[in-house]
Amino acid sequence: MMQVFDIFTSNPVDPGVKKSAGDQLAMMLRDPHLHALFKEKGGVEEISGIIQTAVEEADNKAKFAAHVPACVAMMKYLLHHDYSLRHTLAKDNNLYNTLLRVALLHQEEATVKADISHIMVLLLFDEVAKFDIGAGEADAPGTRFSLPAQVVQRYRLPFKPSVHHSSSPNTLSLPDPEGDVLLTSGPKSMMRVAWNLAWQGGLEQMLDSFRTRLFQE
Structure with missing residues (x-):
């Protein structure tokens, strides 16, 4: 791979050779x-620089x-498997603008638009998102990317990711409608506090009662 990478980053180099090297790198990654x-x-810095130069500098667009x-394909593969890189680039507002400009400039190329959409999902x-690591895979370079089920169901995504949280982790289970609510821990504790406040005649009196010999013993 390094020989191909050296050709891709060399300057000057024949444009056709450089393009072929880039396509080969995309396949390798x-x-x-x-x-x-x-x-x-x-x-990462090399491909980011090429993408930005191609859309921001008029003199170098054709080059x-x-x-x-x-x-763009290389960036997609890197972001999909590297959560730390994704966390970093997700905060780069300029990258979002650059990717949108790439999509507009290459709107006739379906592959580029699909790759840009893929990258946008990873960043947005x-x-x-979550990366699942199976047993014995802690050092594996390609952890499994997944999104919450609500996101996958609500949006039309350009690829089909793994899914987690089929139900919200913040969902509370409702008490049994046929059971006695006062026997559950929450209402039972609230009832004890309310009863003691009424019995003692207020919060200050209840706190003072804790200092009596009965509570000290």
């Missing part, structure tokens, strides 16, 4: 085992436009 080496060599599809739902 489907394997998450290669992500660490790619990031270690500054690959870098051919490399954008491969760079970063706070509610």
Whole structure:
């Protein structure tokens, strides 16, 4: 992979050769085992720079436009498997603007639009996403990305992620309608406090009663 990466990052290099190297890197990065080496060599900064230059600098649009599809694909694979990188880029407002401009400039290319949509899902739902790590997979480079069931059901997503929280973890179970509510822990404790307040004649009197010999013993 490093030979291809060196060709892709070399300057000057024949545009056709550079484009071919980018396409090959995008194919290679489907394997998450290669992500660490790619990031270690500054690959994330390289592809981010190419994407930004292609959409923000008018003089370089034609020069870098051919490399954008491969760079977007590489970013998709990296973000899908690297939660720390995703957490970092999810806070980059400029990246959202850049990705939207890429989608508009390449709206005739279905693959680019699909990859941009995939990246947007990863970034926008970063706070509610989860990475499942199975037994013995703590060091695996490709943990399983998943979203809450409510998100998957509510939105039309460009890919089908794993699902967690089929029901909200904040849902409270209702008491048995046929049972005595006063026997449950919450209402029972509230009733004890209310009864003692009424018996003692107020909160201060109840607190004073705790200092009597009966409570001290």
